[in-house]
Amino acid sequence: xIEQIAFYSLAAVTLVAALLVVTLRNVLHxxxxxxxxxxGVAGIFAxxxxxxxxxSQVLVYVGGIALLVLFVVLLAARHSELVLRQTNQQWAAGLxxxxxxxxxxxxxxxxxxxxxxxxxxxxxxxxxxxLLLKDLAVPFELISLVLLVALAGAILYSHQGKEEGPAxxxxxxxxxxxxxxxxxxxxx
Amino acid sequence: xxxxxxxxxxxxxxxIGLFGALTRRNVIGILMSVELMFNGANINxxxxxxxxxPQSTLGQAVTVFTITVAAAEIVVGLALVLAIYRxxxxxxxxxxxxxxx
Numbered sequence: 001x002i003e004q005i006a007f008y009s010l011a012a013v014t015l016v017a018a019l020l021v022v023t024l025r026n027v028l029h030x031x032x033x034x035x036x037x038x039x040g041v042a043g044i045f046a047x048x049x050x051x052x053x054x055x056s057q058v059l060v061y062v063g064g065i066a067l068l069v070l071f072v073v074l075l076a077a078r079h080s081e082l083v084l085r086q087t088n089q090q091w092a093a094g095l096x097x098x099x100x101x102x103x104x105x106x107x108x109x110x111x112x113x114x115x116x117x118x119x120x121x122x123x124x125x126x127x128x129x130x131l132l133l134k135d136l137a138v139p140f141e142l143i144s145l146v147l148l149v150a151l152a153g154a155i156l157y158s159h160q161g162k163e164e165g166p167a168x169x170x171x172x173x174x175x176x177x178x179x180x181x182x183x184x185x186x187x188x
Numbered sequence: 189x190x191x192x193x194x195x196x197x198x199x200x201x202x203x204i205g206l207f208g209a210l211t212r213r214n215v216i217g218i219l220m221s222v223e224l225m226f227n228g229a230n231i232n233x234x235x236x237x238x239x240x241x242p243q244s245t246l247g248q249a250v251t252v253f254t255i256t257v258a259a260a261e262i263v264v265g266l267a268l269v270l271a272i273y274r275x276x277x278x279x280x281x282x283x284x285x286x287x288x289x
Contacts, residue, residue, distance in 0.1 A: 003189045011197045018201055018224050022208030027216055034220045041227045044197065047189075048238045050248050053230075053255075060255050065223060065262050072266045073216055076273045087211045088282065094210035098203045105199040112239075115191040119242045127245040128252065136249055143256050150260035157267040 007047050014040030025086050031073050035066035049121025052128050194235035202228030213280045215272075219265050226258045 017037035024030045038061040045054035132140045201224055208221030230251050237247025273279055276286070 018204045048234050050234045091211045098207040102203040109195040113192045124245045131249045154263045154267040157271045
């Protein structure tokens with residue numbers, strides 16, 4: 001009984017926050033609702049017994065991604081946007097596509113009606129760690145490479161450009177004042 | 189608790205994100221909608237793991253990978269949005285009509 005109450009209240013919070021994300025006119029309010037929605041999804045993970053995933057959801061999504069979106073909204077927003085329309089002219093077609101997708105998905109969901117869990121939920125952090133370091137070791141290393149490349153790409157694209165930076169300036173000829181006794185300069 | 193409400197919640201979240209990605213004018217709004225779609229897929233993975241294969245945790249491990257990829261995607265996307273905003277001073281998708289500013 002308490003499980004049903006937890007699930008349905010969290011689901012209501014998540015869905016209402018998600019609807020606010022896509023319908024609000026002020027992008028700043030949308031970003032704040034996104035944080036609330038991601039927090040609700042973390043609670044849903046907790047009701048499913050996925051403790052590690054819930055913790056990483058809070059750490060990565062709520063603490064990282066929602067905050068990053070908030071920063072970019074503050075950097076790239078203007079006052080006039082508060083009165084502009086935020087949806088394009090194709091909202092009716094979008095609503096139709098979304099409704100058709102939901103209808104098709106609910107056809108498949110109906111096949112799983114009445115399926116309940118057979119075992120109790122147990123802590124899974126140790127199992128996930130063993131999976132990540134044994135069976136999924138190669139994808140684990142690859143995903144760290146993906147993160148590194150994403151970091152480099154973000155730095156590359158958000159770099160200020162070279163018109164006002166000192167990147168265009170020619171490098172100083174030689175080292176003007178080498179430190180006394182710098183062994184790297186004198187090494188053969 | 190049965191599996192179907194979880195699946196329906198994740199389908200609703202995915203569809204809301206799809207609607208937002210199709211109709212928002214603001215690029216930051218589109219990126220936020222894509223995050224909603226990621227979250228719908230993550231709920232699906234964890235719910236199937238819990239109800240159909242409770243002795244394994246492979247679905248949760250894949251969810252950790254998905255969260256990582258989503259973080260990488262949003263970081264690069266927001267950096268691109270900032271770079272484009274610096275060039276054309278707008279964040280609306282219909283004004284992004286130049287490949288080379």
